[in-house]
Amino acid sequence: MTKSQDAQSPSQDSIRQLVNLFNQGKPLKVLELSQNLTSRYPKSFILWNIIGAANNALGKTNKAVKAFEKVIQLNPTYADGFNNLGATLRDQGKLKEAERACTRAIFLNSKYAIAYYNLGNIFKDQNKLKQATEAFQKAISINPDYMDALNNLGIVLQTQGKMKEALECFTKVLQKNPNSVSAQFNIGNFLKEQGDFSKAIESFKKALILDPKYAEAHYNMGNALKEKGDLKEALKAFRQAVSLKPLFVRAHHNMGNVLVSLNELDHAAEAYKTVISVEPSHVKAYINLGSVLKNLGKFDAALAAYKKARAIEPKNAMIYNNLGNTFREQGKPKDAIENYEKSIYYEPDNPTAKHMIAALKGENTSTAPKEYVERLFDDCAGWFEKSLVNKLRYEVPKTVVNIVQNQLGISDLGTVLDLGCGTGLLGVEIREYCEKLEGVDLSASMLQEAQKKNIYDKIDQFDIIEYLALETLDFDYYFSLDVFIYVGDLSEIFRLLKSRSQKKGKLIFSTEHTEKDGFFLETTGRYSHSKKYIEKLCREHNYEFLHFSMTNLRKENNITILGGIYVLEF
Numbered sequence: 001m002t003k004s005q006d007a008q009s010p011s012q013d014s015i016r017q018l019v020n021l022f023n024q025g026k027p028l029k030v031l032e033l034s035q036n037l038t039s040r041y042p043k044s045f046i047l048w049n050i051i052g053a054a055n056n057a058l059g060k061t062n063k064a065v066k067a068f069e070k071v072i073q074l075n076p077t078y079a080d081g082f083n084n085l086g087a088t089l090r091d092q093g094k095l096k097e098a099e100r101a102c103t104r105a106i107f108l109n110s111k112y113a114i115a116y117y118n119l120g121n122i123f124k125d126q127n128k129l130k131q132a133t134e135a136f137q138k139a140i141s142i143n144p145d146y147m148d149a150l151n152n153l154g155i156v157l158q159t160q161g162k163m164k165e166a167l168e169c170f171t172k173v174l175q176k177n178p179n180s181v182s183a184q185f186n187i188g189n190f191l192k193e194q195g196d197f198s199k200a201i202e203s204f205k206k207a208l209i210l211d212p213k214y215a216e217a218h219y220n221m222g223n224a225l226k227e228k229g230d231l232k233e234a235l236k237a238f239r240q241a242v243s244l245k246p247l248f249v250r251a252h253h254n255m256g257n258v259l260v261s262l263n264e265l266d267h268a269a270e271a272y273k274t275v276i277s278v279e280p281s282h283v284k285a286y287i288n289l290g291s292v293l294k295n296l297g298k299f300d301a302a303l304a305a306y307k308k309a310r311a312i313e314p315k316n317a318m319i320y321n322n323l324g325n326t327f328r329e330q331g332k333p334k335d336a337i338e339n340y341e342k343s344i345y346y347e348p349d350n351p352t353a354k355h356m357i358a359a360l361k362g363e364n365t366s367t368a369p370k371e372y373v374e375r376l377f378d379d380c381a382g383w384f385e386k387s388l389v390n391k392l393r394y395e396v397p398k399t400v401v402n403i404v405q406n407q408l409g410i411s412d413l414g415t416v417l418d419l420g421c422g423t424g425l426l427g428v429e430i431r432e433y434c435e436k437l438e439g440v441d442l443s444a445s446m447l448q449e450a451q452k453k454n455i456y457d458k459i460d461q462f463d464i465i466e467y468l469a470l471e472t473l474d475f476d477y478y479f480s481l482d483v484f485i486y487v488g489d490l491s492e493i494f495r496l497l498k499s500r501s502q503k504k505g506k507l508i509f510s511t512e513h514t515e516k517d518g519f520f521l522e523t524t525g526r527y528s529h530s531k532k533y534i535e536k537l538c539r540e541h542n543y544e545f546l547h548f549s550m551t552n553l554r555k556e557n558n559i560t561i562l563g564g565i566y567v568l569e570f
Helices: 012-023 027-040 045-057 061-074 079-091 095-108 113-125 129-142 147-159 163-176 181-193 197-210 215-228 231-244 249-261 265-278 283-295 299-312 317-329 333-346 351-360 370-380 384-391 396-407 425-433 444-451 464-470 491-500 531-541
Strands: 414-419 434-441 458-461 477-480 506-513 519-521 527-529 544-556 559-569
Touching: 012 027, 012 045, 027 045, 045 061, 045 079, 061 079, 079 095, 079 113, 095 113, 113 129, 113 147, 129 147, 147 163, 147 181, 163 181, 181 197, 181 215, 197 215, 215 231, 215 249, 231 249, 249 265, 249 283, 265 283, 283 299, 283 317, 299 317, 317 333, 317 351, 333 351, 351 370, 370 384, 370 444, 384 444, 396 425, 396 506, 396 544, 396 559, 414 425, 425 434, 434 444, 444 458, 464 491, 491 531, 506 544, 531 544, 531 559
Parallel strands: 414 434, 414 477, 434 458, 477 506, 506 527
Antiparallel strands: 506 559, 519 527, 544 559
C-alpha cells in the first residue's frame, strides 16, 4: 500500500496512521477513522485504496471491489488500484475480470512483482499452468526474494508433473525462510504424491508446529496416514481438521471413509450426513452413506440415500448398481433386476450388473467376470477384514489350520502359494509354518492391505487362472480360501495345477456347499459346489481325495452360510 498522496488527500500523518493501523491488523479501526475523511476528501484515491484494503481484510469483498473501482475511476493510471481490484475479484471467483485488472496493473507498471504474483494465482485457478508459470517466474525475476511467488511456482510445477523443479522451489523457500509454513506443507504434499508417506507426515508435522491451526495440513496429514495404513492416527488428524474448520467438507468425507475402514459404521454415517448438510449436492457422500446404511441392515434408509444421489446424477451407473444390490439383499429380485438393467443402460459393459442379473434369473454361468471380482474387492478392501471377521464371524483360516495340524498331522508346510490371498488373513495364520509364502490376487487394493502385514515373500496381482497358466509352479501347498465361490467351473484350475506343477503338491480350499450335484450360481452372485462335483474333478484330473469336512463359513443377514473344506493331493 503506497503512502503517497495527491492534493485532495488527507495529510501525510493521517494516511500514515491509517496504514499503520492496517498493518497492525486493525481494519475496523481503519474504517472508523476513514468515515470522516471520505466526507472531507471524497476524491482521494489513496484514501479509497486504504478503505478497499480494510474491507477486503474483513471479508467484505463487495465493498472492497466498490472501493477499488472508485480508486481507478479517480486515477486510471494508479497500478495499485488495478492490482488490488484484481486480487479481490479473484477472491470472489471472478477470474476473467480479475485477470483483466491485474494485466492492466502490469501495463501501467511493468516492474510490479505483486501484480505478476496475483496474475499467476489467477492463471493457476483457471488451470492455465503455462501462463501461471510465466507470471510467477516474472515476479521472481523482478524480486528474487519473493518467496510466496517461488512457493506457488513450485505448486504449479508440481501440478504439471515437473517434480524435480517443484521440489527445488520448495527447498529454496525453506532455505531462505525455515519457518515457512506453506513450504513445509507443499513439501509434504510433494512427498505424499511420490508415495513417501512417512516423510510426508514429518513435513506436515513440521508445518503444524509452525501453525497448529492449519486445518489443511491436518487434513493432508490424515490422508498420508490413511495411505500408510495408520487409520487411528488418520482419524485423529481428520477430527482435528474439522474442529478447526467445521465446514471442511473433504475432511468430513475422508473421515467417514476411515471410519468405514475401522468398521465404525454409525460414526461414518454421521460424517457423511455432515458432508451432505454442508454440500447437499455431494453425490459421493450420498453413495457412501447408502453403502454404510446397507451394511448396517438399514435397507430403506440406504435406498433413500441412493435415490437422493440419483436425483442429482440420474445417469450415474454406480447408483443404479447400488440400488440393485440393496433391493437384492432386501429379497426384491424384480426391483434389483430393473436397477441393474438401468445400470447397464448407462454403462453397457458393467460386469457387476450383468453378473447379478444372471444370478437373479437363475442362469448358471461358468465363472464370474474378473472385472466384477476386481471391482468388488477393490471397493471393499479398506473395511473387508473387520467386517468379515467381526460382523460375519469368519474363521475359515483358523479352521483350516486346525484341520491341517490336528487332523492331518502336518506342522511343516514348506513352500506355499496362497491363491486369492486377499488381505492376507490366511497368511497371518500359516506364516510361521512356511519356509516360503507367496500370494496372488486380482485386486490391487486387497494386495495393498496384504503388503502392510509383511508376511508374504512375494505378491503378484493376477487372475488366478491366468497366473497358473503363465507361471511354473514349484510349491508344496496351494491354499485357496473363499476364492472358488467366484469361479463356477473349477476344471481348468485343477488341470493347470496338475500340469504346471514341478512336483507333488496339495490343494487346500473352501467352497460354499450345495447338496445339488454340480456347481451353481446363487442369487448372491457367488457359486456353490457339491462334494460330488469335487470328487468328479478328482477322478478326471487324477487327484487324491484326502479330506472333506463341513463348516460354517460366515453369517449373512443372520443366515449361516455352510461350506466345505477340502484337502486334495496331486
